[in-house]
Amino acid sequence: MEARDVNALHDSMRKYGIPGTLEPVDPARRAGDWRVVAPDTRRDITEDVIARVAALDRQRPYRGFVVAG
Numbered sequence: 001m002e003a004r005d006v007n008a009l010h011d012s013m014r015k016y017g018i019p020g021t022l023e024p025v026d027p028a029r030r031a032g033d034w035r036v037v038a039p040d041t042r043r044d045i046t047e048d049v050i051a052r053v054a055a056l057d058r059q060r061p062y063r064g065f066v067v068a069g
Helices: 003-016 045-056
Strands: 021-024 032-038
Touching: 003 021, 003 032, 003 045, 021 045
Parallel strands: none
Antiparallel strands: 021 032
16 A cells, blocks of 8 residues: 555544554655554554455445435
8 A cells, every 4th residue: 555545544444443553564665655554463454454444435324314206
């Protein structure tokens, strides 16, 4: 994941309550690639998180109003 995608992914993770820490792959190059690591194991979970966010973004809301005309 590139640095330009970090803010959007972080916002989605907070929105959906997905745990993880975003950090640069190379701390000396913050403009380079980033990853998501599990808070407890420090394992790279970037692909899992991106897939989960994408799936949740595609879901339709279950609540709402239907107005008959």
